[in-house]
Amino acid sequence: MxxxxxxxxxxxxxxxxxxxxxxxxxxxxxxxxxxxxxxxxxxxxxxxxxxxxxxxxxxxxxxxxxxxxxxxxxxxxxxxxxxxxxxxxxxxxxxxxxxxxxxxxxxxxxxxxxxxxxxxxxxxxxxxxxxxxxxxxxxxxxxxxxxxxxxxxxxxxxxxxxxxxxxxxxxxxxxxxxxxxxxxxxxxxxxxxxxxxxxxxxxxxxxxxxxxxxxxxxxxxxxxxxxxxxxxxFVGTSVREPAGLPPGLEQFLSEGAAPVVFTPGTGHQHAARYFDIAAKVLERLGRRGLFLTPHAAQLPASLPASVMWQSHVPFSALLPRVAAVVHHGGIGTTAEALRAGVPQLIVPYAYDQFDNGQRTRRLGVADVLLAKRLSVRGMQTRLARLLASPDVAQACRRLAQQVDQHxxxxxxxxxxxxxxxxxxxxxxxxx
CATH class of the missing domain: 3.40.50.2000 (Glycogen Phosphorylase B;)
Structure with a gap:
């Protein structure tokens, strides 16, 4: 038996x-x-x-x-x-x-x-x-x-x-x-x-x-x-998710330069200031953006055509097509950004987010801006530096290969x- x-x-x-x-x-x-x-x-x-x-x-x-x-x-x-x-x-x-x-x-x-x-x-x-x-x-x-x-x-x-x-x-x-x-x-x-x-x-x-x-x-x-x-x-962050992206988002991505993604995490619904600052930074940098949160009430009252909001998107399909990710430092988002080979600006609030931010910065693929010190100037300066750095781009490619080889x-x-x-x-x- x-x-x-x-x-x-x-x-x-x-x-x-x-x-x-x-x-x-x-x-x-x-x-x-x-x-x-x-x-x-x-x-x-x-x-x-x-x-x-x-x-x-x-x-x-x-x-x-x-x-x-x-x-x-x-x-x-x-x-x-x-x-x-x-x-x-x-x-x-x-x-x-x-x-x-x-x-x-x-x-x-x-x-x-x-x-x-x-x-x-x-x-x-x-x-x-x-x-x-x-x-x-x-x-x-x-x-x-x-x-x-x-x-x-x-x-x-x-x-x-x-x-x-x-x-x-x-x-x-x-x-x-x-x-x-x-x-x-x-x-x-x-x-x-x-x-x-x-x-x-x-x-x-x-x-x-x-x-x-x-x-x-x-x-x-x-x-x-x-x-x-x-x-x-790393486990990965998708279970039976669709392989593609929503048609509206697919069109947005194909119509211009790769956007910068901003997300404070799926559970965070007190990030109105975060998104307000993000919108101002995108305008100053002349960049397109994608705001990800299931809690739309914390978004600015109106967004320009260069910024799109989505409640949820499979990272495995999205992140390889973006310029950078600005996020809270959750381990799932961190791992998916490493896998996609994109720069990260981590804005930690609590828990393991601080340590994850320092580890990715030590790996050469990220910078950290504490949420309690969040400002337009601070985010703009760090994000611009990440996007322009050939060393960061090289480190991102190297670690993405390392993830793929596991x-x-x-x-x-x-x-x-x-x-x-x-x-x-x-x-x-x-x-």
Whole structure:
């Protein structure tokens, strides 16, 4: 009798950039014959359903929209509290799902790092539950050896490791642990699980294995990352998306010079000033532009014929045909711009965006302008320099070739399988 595959539960949350890579992995595992069940916010149900991956949802669309409505979501110091407070009511969702499974039903969990506490809580009903954490961006690993930023603060290479470690301890003591630990440990106590002393230490050590969804040349494994860590690759940001572009956009692209794309991210709906400045910069530079956001209310009241708005466009089809991308520094947009070989001006607001900005700048393909220092002059100067630089163009071409030469999704799925099912017959472990 053939051995029944364990149920692979893939749990993720966040905006589109956090959801799509996990959906891509889920679809890939499904096509390889694995049993997959995704757990995602109700807000993202349509995209998971369109990918054809079995799923369960948590929370409501209204609750998630209320989260997006909060300007503090994109504040580098206040954002973490907003995210945690939104997650807290759903902390027991994965535990409940696993508790409903038949006792003989074997399962494993692949999850977003922010959902590790949710997965660890499920060990109160499945003590031997195997948890694999997939890191979309290196900054979430809180490493000190390759620490480029602390929020918007750049960390020079000469800063001693001990100082960087002390800075991380301060960040966690002041901004993270007081927000998360009281409620997390109260919930754990209700299920007779021991309290955890540090949130990020719990996030890093609770999983049985961890996987980076970024290549080694972007960020290599560091001495203070989890021991059971496997290097991976960028996932990509499209799942069953149309290969072409909308007819109106296709016509716009063919009628003039390659435009500059501006996007603050799919979840950002408080970027009116960003788009207002972008419109002024395009006018001063005499450039055409494309504004991407599903939240049209934050756009200027009227746009010139040289600027077009789209709610969503597949980056794989669009970015190879643009002059540059001005974006927030989300890892998905960053990876697609690297793949397309176009210059990037990164305007980070919060989370991993600061670190991603510094990494792409270090690679020679980008510049960074902090959102809190955003101005017409600052954006114009940096964008003009990027567009005119032969060194930037050369670096973009080199890295695009490097991305193309990587084995891609099949190789990454091998790594995911090795992490999730290390004892599978005939399968060598990755760790």
């Amino acid at each position: 053939p051995v029944r595959q364990p149920l692979t539960i893939i749990a993720t949350s966040g905006t589109g950039g956090d959801i799509v890579p996990f959906v891509t992995l889920g679809r890939g595992l499904l096509e390889r014959g694995h049993r997959v069940l995704m757990l995602v916010p109700s807000y993202h149900e349509a995209s998971v359903k369109a990918a054809g991956v079995p799923y369960r949802t948590f929370g409501s669309r209204e609750e998630f929209q209320a989260l997006l409505d909060l300007p503090d979501l994109w504040d580098e110091r206040k954002g973490w509290r907003v995210v945690w407070n939104a997650l807290l009511p759903n902390l027991g969702t994965l535990r409940q799902l696993i508790q409903e499974l038949p006792a003989e039903e074997e399962c494993v969990v692949l999850c977003h790092p922010f959902l590790v506490p949710m997965a660890a809580l499920a060990r109160s009903v499945r003590p031997d539950l195997r948890i694999v954490c997939a890191y979309l961006a290196p900054s979430n690993l809180c490493g000190s050896y390759d620490m480029l930023t602390a929020g918007s603060l750049s960390i020079p290479s000469w800063v001693p490791i001990s100082w960087r470690q002390a800075l991380w301890r301060l960040i966690h003591k002041v901004w993270v642990d007081p927000v998360t630990l009281p409620t997390l440990n109260a919930t754990r106590g209700q299920h007779r699980l021991p309290a955890v002393p540090h949130f990020f230490e719990h996030m890093l050590t609770a999983p049985d294995a961890s996987l980076g969804l970024f290549p080694r040349w972007y960020a290599s494994a560091q001495p203070d990352w989890p021991q059971a860590f496997s290097e991976g690759d 084995p891609g999704l099949p190789w990454l799925l091998d790594r995911v399988e090795a992490a999730l099912y290390p004892a599978a017959p005939g399968r060598p472990g990755a760790f």
